[in-house]
Amino acid sequence: xxxxxxxxxxxxxxxxxxxxxxxxxKFYPTDKTLILTDETVYxxxxxxxxxxxxxxxxxxxxxxNQATIDDIISQxxxxxxxxxxxxLGVGGGVITDMAxxxxxxxxxxxxxxxxxxxxxxxTDAAIGGKNGVNVGVYKNMVGTMHRPTFILFDFSxxxxxxxxxxxxxxAEIIKxxxxxxxxxxxxxxxxxIDYYLQNRNAIASLIEKNISIKTTVVLNDEFETDERxxxxxxxxxxxxxxxxxxxxxxxxxxxxxxxxxxxxxxINNFYSIDKERLIELxxxxxxxxxxxxxxxxxxxxxKKDKKSSGDGINFVLLNKIxxxxxxxxxxxxxxxxxxxxx
Amino acid sequence: xxxxxxxxxxxxxxxxxxxxxxxxxKFYPTDKTLILTDETVYxxxxxxxxxxxxxxxxxxxxxxNQATIDDIISQxxxxxxxxxxxxLGVGGGVITDMAxxxxxxxxxxxxxxxxxxxxxxxTDAAIGGKNGVNVGVYKNMVGTMHRPTFILFDFSxxxxxxxxxxxxxxAEIIKxxxxxxxxxxxxxxxxxIDYYLQNRNAIASLIEKNISIKTTVVLNDEFETDERxxxxxxxxxxxxxxxxxxxxxxxxxxxxxxxxxxxxxxINNFYSIDKERLIELxxxxxxxxxxxxxxxxxxxxxKKDKKSSGDGINFVLLNKIxxxxxxxxxxxxxxxxxxxxx
Numbered sequence: 017x018x019x020x021x022x023x024x025x026x027x028x029x030x031x032x033x034x035x036x037x038x039x040x041x042k043f044y045p046t047d048k049t050l051i052l053t054d055e056t057v058y059x060x061x062x063x064x065x066x067x068x069x070x071x072x073x074x075x076x077x078x079x080x081n082q083a084t085i086d087d088i089i090s091q092x093x094x095x096x097x098x099x100x101x102x103x104l105g106v107g108g109g110v111i112t113d114m115a116x117x118x119x120x121x122x123x124x125x126x127x128x129x130x131x132x133x134x135x136x137x138x139t140d141a142a143i144g145g146k147n148g149v150n151v152g153v154y155k156n157m158v159g160t161m162h163r164p165t166f167i168l169f170d171f172s173x174x175x176x177x178x179x180x181x182x183x184x185x186x187a188e189i190i191k192x193x194x195x196x197x198x199x200x201x202x203x204x205x206x207x208x209i210d211y212y213l214q215n216r217n218a219i220a221s222l223i224e225k226n227i228s229i230k231t232t233v234v235l236n237d238e239f240e241t242d243e244r245x246x247x248x249x250x251x252x253x254x255x256x257x258x259x260x261x262x263x264x265x266x267x268x269x270x271x272x273x274x275x276x277x278x279x280x281x282x283i284n285n286f287y288s289i290d291k292e293r294l295i296e297l298x299x300x301x302x303x304x305x306x307x308x309x310x311x312x313x314x315x316x317x318x319k320k321d322k323k324s325s326g327d328g329i330n331f332v333l334l335n336k337i338x339x340x341x342x343x344x345x346x347x348x349x350x351x352x353x354x355x356x357x358x
Numbered sequence: 359x360x361x362x363x364x365x366x367x368x369x370x371x372x373x374x375x376x377x378x379x380x381x382x383x384k385f386y387p388t389d390k391t392l393i394l395t396d397e398t399v400y401x402x403x404x405x406x407x408x409x410x411x412x413x414x415x416x417x418x419x420x421x422x423n424q425a426t427i428d429d430i431i432s433q434x435x436x437x438x439x440x441x442x443x444x445x446l447g448v449g450g451g452v453i454t455d456m457a458x459x460x461x462x463x464x465x466x467x468x469x470x471x472x473x474x475x476x477x478x479x480x481t482d483a484a485i486g487g488k489n490g491v492n493v494g495v496y497k498n499m500v501g502t503m504h505r506p507t508f509i510l511f512d513f514s515x516x517x518x519x520x521x522x523x524x525x526x527x528x529a530e531i532i533k534x535x536x537x538x539x540x541x542x543x544x545x546x547x548x549x550x551i552d553y554y555l556q557n558r559n560a561i562a563s564l565i566e567k568n569i570s571i572k573t574t575v576v577l578n579d580e581f582e583t584d585e586r587x588x589x590x591x592x593x594x595x596x597x598x599x600x601x602x603x604x605x606x607x608x609x610x611x612x613x614x615x616x617x618x619x620x621x622x623x624x625i626n627n628f629y630s631i632d633k634e635r636l637i638e639l640x641x642x643x644x645x646x647x648x649x650x651x652x653x654x655x656x657x658x659x660x661k662k663d664k665k666s667s668g669d670g671i672n673f674v675l676l677n678k679i680x681x682x683x684x685x686x687x688x689x690x691x692x693x694x695x696x697x698x699x700x
Contacts, residue, residue, distance in 0.1 A: 082428055089493060089500055098667045121463070121500045123664045124490065148466065151431060158431055158463045160502060322465045325440045 022231060024145065025238055030166040031227065034220060037064050037106075037131060037170045044102050044129060044165070050095065052088065052115045053106040057133055060176045065106075069095055073114070077259065080110045081149050082158065088118045102127040102165065108134040108181070109141030109265065113159070116147030120162035128164040133173035135185025135219075136266065139192070139226035142167050144234040144244075153259040154320055169227070171220050182209055184266030186301040187250075189222065191269060192229045194294065195246045198338030200225060201297070208300050246340045248323060249332040250276055256317035257309060270303035278357045280333040283343075290337050311358050315351055364573060366487060367580055372508040373569065376562060379406050379448075379473060379512045386444050386471060386507070392437065394430065394457045395448040399475055402518045407448075411437055415456070419601065422452045423491050424500065430460045444469040444507065450476040450523070451483030451607065455501070458489030462504035470506040475515035477527020477561075478608065481534070481568035484509050486576040486586075495601040496662055503581075511569070513562050524551055526608030528643040529592075531564065533611060534571045536636065537588045540680030542567060543639070550642050588682045590665060591674040592618055598659035599651060612645035620699045622675040625685075632679050653700050657693055 020031040032043070040049070051068045054075025058065065071091050073084055092103075103126060105115025112130045119128040132142040148159025174182075186209065193201035200222075212219045230247070237243040254272030258265060277294050280286035295305050323330050328346040335341055345353070362373040374385065382391070393410045396417025400407065413433050415426055434445075445468060447457025454472045461470040474484040490501025516524075528551065535543035542564075554561045572589070579585040596614030600607060619636050622628035637647050665672050670688040677683055687695070 082424065086424055093493060093496065093499060093662065096662070099664065100667050117463075121459075121502055123499060124488065124501045124503060146466065151435060154435065157435060157465060159466045160463055161466060320435065320438065322441065325442050 022235070024163055024235065027163050029145075029163055031231075032166055032168040033224060033227070034171055035168050036172070037061075037168065040104075040129075040131075040168060043168075044104075044127075048101050049104050049129070050092065050097055050101055051104050051106055052111060052118070054108075054111055057107045057111070057173075061106075061173070068104075071095075073111075075107050075111045077110055077150070077265070080114060081151070084114060085118055085121075085149055088114065089122055092118070092122055097122070097126070099123055099126050102129050104129040104131060105142075106131040106133060107137070108132070109137045112137055112142045113147045113156070114149065116145075116162050116164070117149055117159050120147065120160040125162065128162055129166050129168070130164045131168040131170060131173075133170075134177055134181050135174065135223065136181070136188055138169050138223050139185060140188040140230060140247075143227065143230045145238075150259060153317070155255040155258060157322070169223070171216070171223065174219065179209065179213070180264065182213060183302045184264050187266030187269040187273075187298075187303055189226050190294075190297060190301065190303075191247070191249050191273060192226050194273065194334060194337060195249050195332070195340040196229050196233065196338060197225075198336075200229075201293075201337050205293070205297055205300070209302060242342075245323075245330065245342050246332055248330075249273065249334070249340055252276070252318065252321055252323060252329065252331055253314070255321060256314055257307070260313065260317060261307065261309065263307075267304050270298050270305065271307050273298065274305050275354075275357060276332060277334060279331065279345075279353055280335075282353060282357070283345075284333040284335065284341070286334045286336065290334070293337065309358065311354055314358070315354055318350065318354075319347060364577070366505055366577065369505050371487075371505055373573075374508055374510040375566060375569070376513055377510050378514065379403075379510065382446075382471075382473075382510060385510075386446075386469075390443050391446050391471070392434065392439055392443055393446050393448055394453060394460070396450075396453055399449045399453070399515075403448075403515070410446075413437075415453075417449050417453045419452055419492070419607070422456060423493070426456060427460055427463075427491055430456065431464055434460070434464055439464070439468070441465055441468050444471050446471040446473060447484075448473045448475060450474070450479045454479055454484045455489045455498070456491060458487075458504050458506070459491055459501050462489065462502040467504065470504055471508050471510070472506045473510040473512060473515075475512075476519055476523050477516065477565065478523070478530055480511050480565050481527060482530040482572060482589075485569060485572045487580075492601060495659070497597040497600060499664070511565070513558070513565065516561065521551065521555070522606065524555060525644045526606050529608030529611040529615075529640075529645055531568050532636075532639060532643065532645075533589075533591050533615060534568050536615065536676060536679060537591050537674070537682040538571050538575070538680060539567075540678075542571075543635075543679050547635070547639055547642070551644060584684075587665075587672065587684050588674055590672075591615060591676070591682055594618070594660065594663055594665060594671065594673055595656070597663060598656055599649070602655065602659060603649065603651065605649075609646050612640050612647065613649050615640065616647050617696075617699060618674060619676060621673065621687075621695055622677075624695060624699070625687075626675040626677065626683070628676045628678065632676070635679065651700065653696055656700075657696055660692065661689060 148156030151157040250273035254268035258268035490498030493499040592615035596610040600610035
């Protein structure tokens with residue numbers, strides 16, 4: 017177990033790494049903690065929630081919308097939650113995002129705690145203060161920045177995580193490797209999902225490394241003017257297709273990384289052999305590398321992206337494995353690139 | 359015309375005081391400014407909006423809710439508004455509050471400008487960064503803090519403001535006098551609504567004084583741990599009855615100030631004669647000073663207030679005209695006080 021205190025623009029976020037869930041009571045009073053979780057996590061871990069007030073929602077991407085937030089807010093009012101309470105999100109990225117958004121707008125903001133239960137949540141969604149809900153098929157179109165008081169990483173949640181969710185999480189880990197850590201890329205290439213499934217020390221150490229990568233990037237550029245933007249690698253195209261084609265987030269990001277690698281090859285001198293290494297690695301972790309989609313539709317969705325502005329979109333490209341950059345691609349060029357690549 | 363730059367915790371908000379609306383183009387490009395306004399303001403001032411993209415909504419308190427925010431967000435998406443745009447709220451407090459909330463959550467936050475068109479908006483709602491929407495009868499239960507880039511005060515909007523809205527605005531002005539400015543209280547006592555309606559210099563100078571009072575209080579305590587809390591004078595009880603009894607905000611605040619003055623007399627040595635002076639002043643400005651309500655219902659609503667916590671509620675009381683303080687009143691005591699006073 018370790019405690020790290022991270023200073024995000026003057027607000028301290030405590031990382032409780034490899035800390036059992038039941039030690040939470042040391043960090044905030046149980047009788048002032050309202051848990052937001054989903055049915056699956058609740059049913060698997062009911063005993064952990066004893067003594068807490070709990071709101072259970074459907075934690076799927078489909079329900080990550082304003083209607084669910086309205087429902088959470090109205091339950092919070094019924095429970096007479098006031099500003100002395102903390103809302104604690106316990107679940108995957110959908111739950112931690114919705115907990116963050118609800119906590120940020122309820123009575124103009126109450127305290128937030130996060131206990132991510134998935135690899136994706138631990139290495140990505142729970143870190144950095146961003147939250148959001150979807151509007152129709154558009155991902156995270158509404159949201160805020162709201163930093164948690166603490167994030168508790170209890171790796172024992174991974175024992176009950178489905179293999180499909182493990183695979184999802186590795187998409188973000190591979191993303192981190194691509195943009196920031198060539199050594200981690202090589203390490204990942206030596207193993208596969210089953211290795212990490214069976215080796216608790218290896219997955220714990222891998223997750224800690226990814227917590228550190230994401231945190232460092234966010235600290236360097238909390239308001240995403242620059243370096244943080246690189247975390248969008250694979251996400252621009254990924255977000256455009258995720259909800260339209262009802263893909264798991266990791267699958268969408270995997271496909272987005274393949275597209276971004278191909279565009280990098282076309283216009284950024286990214287080596288073809290490295291593109292192939294990335295495609296092989298994604299396959300090795302059971303992630304998809306091609307999909308049949310409607311090109312025009314994908315292109316229209318890209319134009320609605322949060323990252324689009326004026327006549328183009330800021331796209332994250334790879335220089336090489338472990339190093340990325342942002343390039344503004346005019347829509348007209350993007351259209352012909354997508355046409356050519358897909 | 360005057361330009362004041364106010365530094366709220368490092369973010370500069372420009373106050374464009376007595377500045378004509380059509381000079382807005384100097385402060386932000388027209389083709390990147392989306393106006394949010396209501397039907398009434400639009401119909402009265404259509405020519406002012408030429409060249410702007412405009413979203414028109416129903417600007418009444420009844421529509422100040424999440425459903426209207428959802429509608430605004432979906433129109434913003436249809437208009438392909440990206441993060442380079444500013445959302446400019448032009449209207450009363452309902453409009454500026456909804457513009458602030460929508461701008462703060464759309465794509466995790468875009469720029470905000472405010473052009474309040476009512477006395478209430480100019481002296482209170484538009485200043486201080488708070489926004490919010492109602493949840494059922496509960497006022498402003500959901501919202502954020504989101505500071506505008508500028509606030510434009512064009513006093514010519516007041517020429518088309520109904521007398522009922524003038525009266526509403528004076529409730530907040532009298533509130534400022536009660537908590538901060540005994541001289542302004544005396545000045546108000548010498549005049550009435552009709553005097554200010556007919557005397558443009560007097561109302562301009564009075565509004566400027568109130569902008570300054572509210573701004574000073576907010577600057578001293580932006581996150582409402584202390585002094586800013588005093589601005590809630592008359593609002594605790596006022597908010598509890600406003601939507602249940604479908605009262606104009608100013609009427610609700612007027613009634614709330616009478617209740618708070620009576621409680622101040624009971625438990626804070628506030629002089630009976632000063633309570634009577636306040637009641638007379640409110641009447642002089644055509645504001646209500648008594649209402650027939652269900653005591654139990656009012657009491658239940660108070661307990662849901664944002665300012666309630668644990669076993670009591672922080673209540674703003676007057677020491678004397680021009681000086682207020684906050685006292686935590688236990689619910690059980692409040693119940694008997696309300697019983698006795700109403």
